[in-house]
Amino acid sequence: MKKITILIPVYNEVSTLQEILKKVENADFCGLEKEIILIDDYSTDGTRDLYKDIPYQVYYHDYNQGKGAALRTGFEKATGDIIVIQDADLEYDPVDYAPLVKLIVDGHADVCYGSRLSGGKPSRSFMFTHLLGNKFLSLLTNILYGSTLTDMETCYKAFKADFIKGIKIRSNRFDFEPEITAKVLKRGARLYELPVSYYGREFSEGKKITWKDGIHAVIALIKYRFVD
Secondary structure (H helix, E strand, C coil): CCEEEEEEEECCCCCCHHHHHHHHHHCCCCCCEEEEEEEECCCCCCHHHHHHHCCCEEEECCCCCCHHHHHHHHHHHCCCCEEEECCCCCCCCHHHHHHHHHHHHCCCCCEEEEECCCCCCCECCCCHHHHHHHHHHHHHHHHHHCCCCCCCCCCCEEEEHHHHCCCCCCCCCCCHHHHHHHHHHHCCCCEEEEECCECCCCHHHCCCCCHHHHHHHHHHHHHHHHCC
């Protein structure tokens, strides 16, 4: 394996984008060549003005579609042997990616998730309702798919490219997380979890996921258990 693609979906992150890009640039992804792809999901806060100074591939959506739609665009453009997802905020630290990627490079895993809830790493206190929702969704995933995940909703997901590119993603918004989890589990992926740090945001700081996304996640988990 020679190259890793870092997909960064972006929506209204003018205050954090440049800093997270520096962190991605400085992080070690097991010595692999980096391909950084940004997908702007119709930002309107001035984020698009930053791209003229960014030396990476940027793809633009003509209207806001959601994280899943942005990642679908990214998967189509990615050319790396491994593909990872990085949000454009500062909730996750790219230095945590190396152990996840190494499991794939060493041939142990097809997919690796970074868990915020397995302990051993710094984790900002969750909003209580988000913590309950996260635990419920992970439990539902384990019941439906016979897995033992602790953090299905994590952003940090690393995929072997030839495994993930055979999966069609239909979800447009945050229900991407349960859909992709359902589909990799149904395909018998060797899926590992490792702890990662989490520096969560409040809504006042720009957090976008809401309780409505939790309902869509439940629907997606049940739906993709029986259909593809």
